[in-house]
Amino acid sequence: MSGIIAPSILSAxxxxxxxxxxxxxxxxxxxxxxxxxxxxxVPSISYGxxxxxxxxxxxxxxxxxxxxxxxxxxxxxxxxDAGADIIGVHVEATPHIxxxxxxxxxxxxxxxxxxxxxxxVLAIEPVLDMVDQVLxxxxxxxxxxxxxxxxxLEKIAQLRAVRDELGYDFDIQVDGGINDETVVAAxxxxxxxxxxxxxxxxxxxxxxxxxxxxxxxx
Ligand code: DX5
Ligand code: ZN
Numbered sequence: 346m347s348g349i350i351a352p353s354i355l356s357a358x359x360x361x362x363x364x365x366x367x368x369x370x371x372x373x374x375x376x377x378x379x380x381x382x383x384x385x386x387v388p389s390i391s392y393g394x395x396x397x398x399x400x401x402x403x404x405x406x407x408x409x410x411x412x413x414x415x416x417x418x419x420x421x422x423x424x425x426d427a428g429a430d431i432i433g434v435h436v437e438a439t440p441h442i443x444x445x446x447x448x449x450x451x452x453x454x455x456x457x458x459x460x461x462x463x464x465x466v467l468a469i470e471p472v473l474d475m476v477d478q479v480l481x482x483x484x485x486x487x488x489x490x491x492x493x494x495x496x497x498l499e500k501i502a503q504l505r506a507v508r509d510e511l512g513y514d515f516d517i518q519v520d521g522g523i524n525d526e527t528v529v530a531a532x533x534x535x536x537x538x539x540x541x542x543x544x545x546x547x548x549x550x551x552x553x554x555x556x557x558x559x560x561x562x563x
Contacts, residue, residue: 348532348562350555351376351409351518353542355391356489366404369545372552373559376409376431378520378540381424383414386438387487394423401428411459411520411540413486414438418445425452433457433480436468446475457518461485462494466503476515478538479504483531484521489542493522498534505535525557532562 352374357365366377379397384390397408410429414420417434418441424432432454434445442458449456455477458469462482469479481501484491497519504517518538519531528539539562545554 349375349538350558351378351540352545353378353540355380356542356546368551370404370406372555374555377406379410381412386415387413389487394427398427421448425454431455431457433459435459437461446472462497466500478516478518480518480520482521483519491522493527501534501536528558528561
């Protein structure tokens with residue numbers, strides 16, 4: 346199965362957002378990764394459901410919404426109504442992870458559970474049978490441009506083994522510090538969906554960066 350590339354709009358040029366969205370779409374990115382931050386679960390604040398609603402008609406890419414917010418169950422319905430295709434919730438952000446995932450599924454949206462670098466796979470085992478995607482954070486969430494943490498690779502491999510053993514079919518996504526070197530390690534460990542922010546959008550030629558990530562995950 347070849348890799349799915351999900352550019353993170355967090356690193357785009359906000360004064361040229363439409364250009365930066367169309368550009369990665371034309372380059373063949375399948376997903377657009379949207380980092381929602383509440384200033385509580387993580388220090389930064391980014392955007393909310395109205396922003397996603399306005400973006401929706403502008404692109405055919407899968408809108409992959411990563412909620413870095415405390416008690417996400419309070420707002421998953423709003424993001425689903427705004428047009429999200431996938432909604433990810435952190436296991437660390439709520440005592441009600443099962444309910445949050447159930448709410449996403451009830452809206453007909455793909456449900457994703459997310460784990461931070463300090464959280465073991467064991468913490469999400471009870472919900473693995475209900476998710477469409479697992480996001481293994483490869484940096485501590487909150488900012489773009491951080492360095493990939495190699496200690497997360499073992500968790501990717503562990504998840505792949507559990508999935509294959511129990512016959513689940515969730516995708517394994519990685520997010521944080523992905524570039525043309527770390528993508529190879531994550532791919533070999535078992536990831537198949539690759540978020541990349543600063544690698545794609547910083548400096549020059551986002552389209553070439555996407556082509557390179559795709560070629561490395563064939
Ligand atoms: C980090 C976010 C990431 C971020 C990745 O909290 O979840 O999606 O945009 O940025 P890079 O690829 O620059 O590490
Ligand atoms: Zn993210």
